[in-house]
Amino acid sequence: MTPFELAFADLPQNWRDWIMENLALGCRPQDMVDGMAGSGQYSPAAARALIDQALAARDGPGPGPGPAPLAMPFIDTRSNRIALPDREVEVLFVLKKPQVILLGNVLSAEECDAIIAHCGARYARSTVAAEADGASVVHEGRTSEMAFIQRGEAEVAERIDRRLAALAHWNIECSEPFQLQKYDPTQEYRPHYDWLDPASAGHRAHLARGGQRLATFVLYLCDVAQGGGTVFPNLGLEVFPKKGNALWFLNTDQHHAPDPQTLHGGAPVVSGTKIIANKWLRQERYG
Secondary structure, three states, X not given: OOHHHOOHHHOOHHHHHHHHHHHXXXXXXXXXXXXXXXXXXXXXXXXXXXXHHHHHHHHOOOOOOOOOOOOOOOOOOOOOEEEEOOEXXXXXXXXXXXXXXXXXXXXOHHXXXXXXXXXXXXXXXXXXXXXXXXOEEOOOOEOOEEEEEOOOOOHHHHHHHHHHHHHHOOOOOOEOOEEEEEEOOOOOEEEEOOOOOOOOHHHHHHHOOOOOEEEEEEEEOOOOOEEOOEEEOOOOXXXXXXXXXXXEEEOEOOOOOEOHHHOEEEOOEEEOOXXXXXXXXXXXXXX
């Protein structure tokens, strides 16, 4: 039997699941070929043929509507105000593609102060996930300090977590813990993506803990005298911090594939201190 006569349906179940899951995560077929060939069980030609069969089975024959959209978190912007169980949130602006939404009155001033006070002096130098192995490493492009609030740690954080889940129509368990970032003058986070790269070995380890980061909330916990905006360099967009506001954006398309238009960063603070809380929504239950 030649490599091209191997049938996807005859593969062991673990290989079939691996191929379909990686396709769903948006992995490049060539990276998957390398992974299968690296296992020593399949030649590159056989792996390529099997992955092509899986793609054909998934997408159907010839041109057509393509795969159905997958479930996504969403914010209902049909009205200028969104009534949540415990708060009314304002829709301040909407960019449709990629989707970026600025929301007002998401947190009260007291809630912002309580979150900041809870973290106190717990901050340490911010890190990023290394592409090679997923380890947390210091990166010259991210000079802020960070702290985490784990689920169940603080009542105020739990209250806000429930509010964001209702706002995004997404299961509260399918999100990461709050990650606070504190920026003093000159500190910044250069443009980057929040989505996890399926082609990166280190990021794949994080994908295994809850799938892709579908959406991002940036909660602004204080006002900033000068600088510190959230910038989208390819969109010509900059959002300045305002206490109690939240910025929302989708990181993927409707098929959960990473969206390269979502490049963004934290501009340097010029005067004052900027403190934000990030909340990332995942495909599946986190952890």
